[in-house]
Amino acid sequence: MKKDAGFIVKTALVFCALSAAFSFAGTLLPERGPLGNPAGGLNLHEIGGHLLWGLVAGAVFLGARYVIITGLFAVLIDSDHLIALLHVDALSRMSHSILFGAIAAAVLMLAFGKRDARLGAAAFAGVLSHLSFDTFAGDDGKFPLFVPFYNHQIIFPNIDWIYFQVAAVMVAGIVTMLATRKRKIETSI
Numbered sequence: 355m356k357k358d359a360g361f362i363v364k365t366a367l368v369f370c371a372l373s374a375a376f377s378f379a380g381t382l383l384p385e386r387g388p389l390g391n392p393a394g395g396l397n398l399h400e401i402g403g404h405l406l407w408g409l410v411a412g413a414v415f416l417g418a419r420y421v422i423i424t425g426l427f428a429v430l431i432d433s434d435h436l437i438a439l440l441h442v443d444a445l446s447r448m449s450h451s452i453l454f455g456a457i458a459a460a461v462l463m464l465a466f467g468k469r470d471a472r473l474g475a476a477a478f479a480g481v482l483s484h485l486s487f488d489t490f491a492g493d494d495g496k497f498p499l500f501v502p503f504y505n506h507q508i509i510f511p512n513i514d515w516i517y518f519q520v521a522a523v524m525v526a527g528i529v530t531m532l533a534t535r536k537r538k539i540e541t542s543i
């Protein structure tokens with residue numbers, strides 16, 4: 355239990371720091387521009403929605419620690435809005451991208467467990483379910499999803515939330531299936 359709590363806190367902090375750090379890459383892109391006010395994204399309704407969406411996707415992991423971190427990741431990715439406080443030109447919402455999901459998965463696995471595929475999948479599913487709620491919740495479905503290959507915000511209509519959430523559930527489900535199978539094979543040897 356204590357070990358789980360430590361794992362949850364540490365992975366969540368690293369994910370949050372990574373997202374904030376990654377947003378600085380947005381200052382280097384030629385497509386950068388002035389950033390909006392970051393305070394808008396931080397109300398309770400948004401935080402609750404993101405947490406709920408993340409927990410639902412994470413439920414597929416069938417393990418409390420992974421359910422919780424997926425929920426936290428889905429909230430903490432918005433730390434990439436903090437760069438707006440610095441009044442610099444950047445591409446906004448850099449972490450709302452497939453590239454960030456992959457980087458976060460790789461860094462977390464390197465730091466906390468190279469063989470922990472569910473941890474990597476939780477990072478990726480957290481990002482996807484975050485995009486899902488952003489798309490669902492209204493004027494928010496705008497992300498540079500394919501950075502650095504296409505450095506512009508892509509606009510998704512509200513109804514597209516379902517695709518992001520289904521993708522999150524699938525990432526979690528497939529990795530959990532593979533991880534359980536591997537564990538069964540290992541224990542049967």
Ligand SMILES: [Zn+2]
Pocket residue numbers: 395432450484488
């Ligand atoms: Zn967001």
